[in-house]
Amino acid sequence: MKFTHLHVHSHYSLLDGLAKIEDLVTRAKELGMDSLALTDHGNLYGVIEFYKKAKAAGIKPIIGCEMYIAYEDMHQRRPNIDDKRYHLTVLAYNNQGYHNLVKLVTKAHLEGYYYKPRIDKKTLKEYSEGLIALAGCFSGEVAHAVKNKKNDIAERLIAEYQDVFGRENFYLEIQPHFNFPDQMEINARMAELSKKTGAKLIATNDIHYVSPDDSEAQDILVSVQTGTKIDDENRLTMKNANLSMRSPEEMLALFPDTPEAISNTQEIADKVNINIPLGSWVFPDIKIPKGTTFDSELERLTYEGIAKRGLEKTPEIESRIQYELDIIKDKGFAPYFLTVADLLAFSHNQGILTNVRGSVAGSLVTYLIRITNINPILFKLPFERFLNPERPSAPDIDMDFADNRRDEVIQYAKDTYGEDKVAQIGTFGTMMARAAVRDVARALGYPYGVGDRIAKLIPFGSQGFPMTIAEALKITPELKELYDRDTDTHTIIDRAQKLEGCVRHISIHAAGVVIAPKPLSEYVPLQLDPKGDKKIITQYDMYSVEDIGLLKFDFLGIRNLAILEDAVRLVKYFRKIEVDIEKIPMDDKKTFELLTRGETIGLFQLNGSGMTHYLKELKPTTIHDINAMVALYRPGPIESIPTYIERKHNPRLVQFFDPRMKDILSESYGVVTYQDDVMLIAIRLAGYSWLEADKLRKAMGKKIPAEMAAQKQKLIDGFMKNGMGPQKAEGLWRLIEPFAAYGFNKAHAASYGMVAYQTAYMKANYPGEYMTAVLTADSGDTEKIAEIIAECMRMGIPVLPPDINESFAKFTLIREDDPGNDKIRFGLETVKNVGVPIVEAIIVSRKKNGKKFSSLTDFVERVQHKDLNKKSLESLIKCGALDEFGERGLLLGNIDTILEYARENQKNVSQGQTSLFSLSPEINVSSIKMKPKPAATKKERLAWEKELLGLYVSEHPLEEYKEKLQNKVIPMVDLKNQPKNRLLSVGGLVSSMKKIMTKTGSPMLFVTIEDLTGKIEALVFPRMLEKNPTIWQEDKVLIVRGKLSDSERDNSLKLLCEEVSEVL
Template sequence: MQYVPLHLHTENSLLDGAIRIKELCKFAKENNMPAVALTDHGNMYGAIQMYEEAKSAGIKPLIGCEFYVYDGDITEKNPAKTHPYHLVLIAKDQTGYKNLVKLVSIAKCKGMYYKPRINHELIEQHHEGLICLSACVQGEIAQGFIQGNKEASYEAAKFYKNLFGDDYYIELQDHGLEKQKMSNPGMIELAKELGIKMVITNDSHYLKKEDADWHDTLLCIQTNALKESNNRFKFPNDEFYVKTPEQLRDSFRWMDADLFEECIKNTVEVADKCHLIIEMGKYHIPYFELPPNHTSESYLEYLTLEGIKKRYGALTPALKERMDYELGVINKMGFAEYFLIVSDFIHFAKRNDIPVGPGRGSAAGSLISYALEITDLDPIRHNLLFERFLNPERVSMPDVDIDFCVERRGEVIDYVTKKYGADKVCQIITFGTLAARNAMKSVARVYDIPYAQSNQWAQLIPGEPKIKIDDALKEGMELKKLYDTDPTVKKLVDMAKAIEGLKNNTGMHAAGVIISKMPLEDVVPVEPSKEGLIVTEYTMIEDEHIGLLKMDFLGLRNLTIIHSALKMVEARTGEKVDINNIPLDDEATFELLQKGDTDGVFQLESAGMKKLVKDLKPSVFEDLGALVALFRPGPLNSGMVDDFVQRKHGRQKIEYAHPDLEPILKDTYGTIVYQEQIMQIFQTLADYSLGQADNVRRMMGKKQLEKMAEQKGLFVQNSAKHGMTQKQAEELFEQIEKFAAYCFNRSHSAAYAFVAYQTAYLKAHYPVEYMSALLSSVSNDQEKTQLYIGECQKMGIKVLAPDINKSNAKFTPDGDNIRFGLASIKNVGEGVIELIEKERKTEEGEFKSLYDFCTRIDSKALNKRTLESLIKSGAFVNIEKSRKQLMENLDSLVASAYRQNEAKMLGQASLFAGMTTSSGLDLDTYTLTGSEEEFDDKQIQAFEKEYLGFYVTSHPLSSIIDKLPFLTTHNIAELKDMPNDKSVTVCGLLSQVRQIPTKKDPTKFLKAGIIEDLTGKVEFVAFHKTLIDYNSFIESEKKVIISGKIQKRDEEQFNIIVDSVKAVENSNIVTLNIKADMPFEELVGLKDVLTHFKGSDPVVIKMKEKDDTAQEREVRILCGSNFWVDASNELVHAITNNFPQKIEIGIKSLDE
């Protein structure tokens, strides 16, 4: 007997349903089910996946939804009516699908109150093409019988019967529930009386009976409950799975056999009525308003010609050939309007001074994109390929991703929304999933396993993207050992594997924007995001599958920084820098890069990238593109990056398998770095078109082995015409296969290298303006701000305290220094800053004193807390003598200013000029009383730390800043890139130190706190065994050198487990200058001497060596703490006597 499940909740009923669609379709096929329905709670998240997976499995997809039906106006929010009825609707055809989409969208956008709701009126308006099922025990019909209101059940059934006719079915379920026993007999009687057919369904929330336990765990995660808790939401039994007809018969033993068979047959009847076709692959590009007498194609050609003349001066034969070819491909694919749409909103941005990136992704390879100013990177000059962007042999929507200024990206989206209509433009949903580590920790919480323990186990899963728990259970892995020996770990892991990858929340795509040809509610279900913006319920890929135009409007902070820096340069010097036309061979820029001074340089500022930049020493623009492409896990782990560096510096021979490869690979030193190079190799040596070559590249990337074997034969055969032997061709093909997994898009690399170069250029030539813009861009990120303030200090740029007369809201240049922005001061809001900036522009000009400030700024916007923040942060130090004196006078000064302002408002200021009040306060002026003595340096540092978040005018580590590189292995900002268990040495100031008793023995304790240097801060933990030797050093406000190991809590969070501590005060640093000709044997002797004088003073070795250009350079090495010494005269004598004229020893106090 055939049967069709009509009531199912997949994982898209978030954290309630647990059925994976792919597994469902496989199950249905294996159990001879001709169709299967999707009826998630109030949404259509899974509709497209269900449609595609079912079609692929050879079964019919039934697209539906279980709605919440409200008795009343769906816009009302009545706390007494929070339990609407359930109702299942399934689309028969395209009309039904559109109505389903509209009802879901209306429910989500207008009817949301605890649940997304519709009502009878909306169902009447949008019922065509839909099949209606009465739903579960929460349905109107069942509820009437359950509540003893038979008349209500009949009334509701008549409403639906009159509306849907023979497409209305009474739904019977039996999970052994008391409520079903109360309602099923009445529903059968009602159906017979009113002539309504019945179907048997099972309210399925998981696929198989044995899945009930992990589904229950999922419910605990959703409701934040413990598994063992009795007072929590749970399903009453394990009957809520997808049942076969035989299993259903067992549930409905009480039903007459003929009626049961009829109800089962009716499920197939429902499926037979459905013939929905969702059109896939047909693109719906919006209409673009054209000038008179133009088609999309002719207007695109006209704009391209004008753009080429502007870019190149003239249309050369080579340019015309490339233009005609690209236009031919674009027009043949029907994408002319696409390019016009993109060009239009980019020109809107540029007209309105909204920064736009030079390009992103493969679009930078198009001459048409460059001519239309969609991109600003010359594809001819940089050897970029159009076919990597649009392949003439594979029709697919162009993918133009655009970077905009992060602060003004919304203005471009607003322009597009206004131009094409708010009903046709929206953003895109994303789904969070229970990734491997998260699944482990979530399950552990449900089972009440302590976080520290579960986190330790979760850390045994590698932190790579898309990693699976099974990957961590391979032989030899630590988790596998625990899994095999610890029953708790086994239970936890098995449960986590069951829920791993399930969707658990929704979000909004960071950049994706849909521009539709038709109103969205005719095409795709939509809902409000948490941010209050409308998003599609289908993912980005699914939106593209149904033909919607998707654009990526990305916000790139670096564009904002560049734009801001250029504005500052122009304001200060009058110079207008054309950043898109700067020389790409600038000496100062490459000097900065080669030194690795790349903090604040786009794409090049991580610790790992800095090392690669210093190793490579880029000398041409092409090197930067390679850096962007190579600094990824695949290339880094493959060894190709090391080869690239060695070849660049002539330490490894560059060999080409065929002379024709040299022009293709010369820029990358014989290494295949880019996908476009693979395409060019196939074109040059095997006579492929670039379109064919791109298809082969994609095959290799997807590891389509059968197709690749076929292509290998063709490659070997064709390359023979170019003089390659079979062996040479096979080896080259295999080499290409290997590199294909790692190769990157050259167009994207070049475009992002250009932005990197622009930022490096500005940092090299306009350091004050650039660093001001950079600091302003991260003013809400304390960690980054601290890092960049430290970088300013290294560059010799002072970051000055805020000044009430010179500071604007953001960081700004002040001569050769940078002035702190007022917006970065704690408790100082935008309103006050606007008043300050406005008041300074009046005839009265700069503020003369704190009193003058208080009388000129509206007291309603200026409270005492704000004034204290301004005073203590140093904003008045240039017009007043002492912060301390201001604080002592603040109450009386504010009172006087308030009276003065009152008098002004009454128009009495001139009448009372020069007079005093009864309390003796002068209405015109205020004289500060008391001592002009200032707070001490330590207190001022504390104020700056509290109100600015940083030490600005001086830092507790300032006295040893030049010694820090010799005392440490890393600065604190670099630690985030370090692997777990990495040994590090850092120097900084301790704060928030606390003593914590250990759990095992309360008489013992550990210490935890924060260590901070000029680049950032990090938490540390010192266990009891470490405190035996170092307890007295670990106190707040102490300057110390800490050695220890990195402990990663997750991908983002980490701390240092302390091994040893050295106090900076009253300590020394020992420097050993070793002559270049010192024999290796004597270095072994040095090791023995250092070990003999073992102590806690750091040892730095200085040596000279020759670099790749035969120039001498000094190398400085910080010895490990096991070679630190006790600096003494005896040590000096031992070094001098044992290594005469070979080693010079110097001892300096650390805090000199």
């Protein structure tokens, strides 16, 4: 007898289901099944992955969801009433049913969410066409009535569900989980109710994992979800039930008295006929002039762009345009290009700075319609890297916006294309190796240190290549030895491997947005961002979204574009100069001199000690030098930088491995620099097509040994067929192999290089404006602020504490005459305990009255705000914002008098009287009977600044130690570029300490040490502490020697102390 599993949870039933979809499909195939359902809890996250993998395996996919049925109305949220809900297994049996299921799940999330995404029967009935429902597990509504001996209610409920779905489409579910309370009784009563009501029986196993051996791992997974340990008696657990994928024979044996419950599963499977169209594109409904087509409109805009870009209609340009347009039209992508152009046109009109990354910069069409800002002909960028006749995938245009204005562009998309047609894309976070080890150890009841010790032995993966436990065991002898020797480690790692890769949560993709021609719920299930900010996201990830034909638009917020935009605004305000950042000269002498001096702090892509070192050696003179550095300063290609620099300064050293490579590598002095170089070498020297070259690129990027070996042989064979000897062919492979995983797209490097140049240009030509913008962008990061302030001081731009008369909300540029005398003040919003409403009131008062505050009295009279209380006024005094009205110690000591005056004044004004100040002209600060108070000490002033602004501003306690530390220590800002395995010294002020007791009962310290550029936490272990127990004190200046280590908790650097000395 054939049987189909219709109640199946994958790991997309978050932290509840353990089974990966591929494993479910594989197991079903092994058991001889020809169909399988997926019914995750309240979501459709895995549907497209399941659909594709089941189809590929020859298994009919049945798409479903175990939904949560609201107690009454899904829109009600009454505490202790509407938090009750029931389970219902809903399956789609045709395309209309699939679309209705998508809409139901969307409504459950967007309208019915209350602890869980809920739906009610009224809404179910509205969207019931094409759907089958199973009454659910023991948490189903019918089962609940049965458990409570309410047979009449059970019969009524069955009738209600039969009315919702149709009499033939509602089944009573029985399950073989006989260890669950009441399960046998529920099954017996369901059989009776089936006979009485005509609702057919269906047998399901509530699958949460593939094999019975996975039971413990799934139990641990539930403990991770609930934050409990597996030995907690009162926790949620399913360990007593077999929730694996049982064979048809097992299921039949478990229900000998109701064989129809087995055969009915196949009845449902046979009824299912769903076809989800994949691979055909759906474009936004972009408006174009009447009488035109998308193709003709794109062509018109392209030719208009020639003159707008200041170009001439040469044969070369016209030929390139027609070549590109023919490919774009042939592939039907004109609407996509027009939509991107529309979004960027809005941004340009609103003054929002943009940049477009990736291979799209190789398109002349996109340059002419103002999608990109780089002329691909000047930069020799190939269009085929972006789009070619052989490439099956859609074009990918990554749009960057100033990060503080990105949401404006998304809102424009919603306003233009429809609020219900635009959403951000969801993305799934999975349990990575280290986290899985720690989670498992905690759930099994081990102390934190046990799991932490094992996790620390697992190396970090590289970008795009996460480390797995299996790989770590292969490459880390210490971990393998511990695994083989220690029983606890063996247990933890074995369990963790089963949890590794399970989906842990859904969140918003950093950039991805979808825009559809019809409401999105026609295509994809939606939900709210779990963070609670009311943003709507797709339940399908970027891959599934593209599978169903929705093109992904990348809207990425970039901090450096916000910096440029702010700097341009400041230049216009202070210098009355309009800087068009897209039209700045590309041969600016000041810019290249700044880079040659290595003044790279605050620049995009070019900062950091390693990059700065190479720039000083390179002495760049063209934008191509910058692009090359952006591309080469990566693992692998970085080894070519010295050769690049040497050949730039000595052209006689330029050589080409093969004369045919000269046209490809002439700009980079014969050095293989970009991914495109590798692809063009394969095309021109090995006879590859663009499609084959793209496969080579992808294989090299994945670093899969078998793929790499196959590509190596194919490439070498191609070289030899095209006239190269075997030894030379092998040598050329070795030349390009370092680009295996880290080679940079040339168009991408050109896009990033352009922004890098723009930031360098603004810093070189408008230093005050630029550094003010950098400080504002980094205002939430005190370590970065410290680094930028140090750079400002080096540039001769003082950074001063806030001032009640000069500061605005953000960092404020102060220019009294010459730009050479610029200074920057902290913004008022940077002061702790001073909220936005007070800051706005201060600024509004200054603007409204057209004058500064003349005295403290004037200030408290004009700024009458409920939030100007003792705490906020005290903070303004302590940080120095009121220094011009009196010494800080004096003002602080009389704060109650000042506040009393403010209250009396406010009372008089509210009663219609004039202010106390105007009534008594002789009253000023001193006449408010200010009592003499001791002046604040320098130490107090600096401590207050640190407390309220996050760092020392007017002066740093380390200033007097500068010479003593010079050349003896590495600045904190440069530590991230230092190796982890060698001793180094840092020097600075002890700003905080924390003592803990180790497991052996010995004390150790966590000591924060800071210098003028940043800070680091030093770990002082018991042995080290015993040697120097009294040297570790706050405010002492120390030189600490030790080795760097990565923190496991926050991925920050730590210093493992081995020596310490005091600087006197």
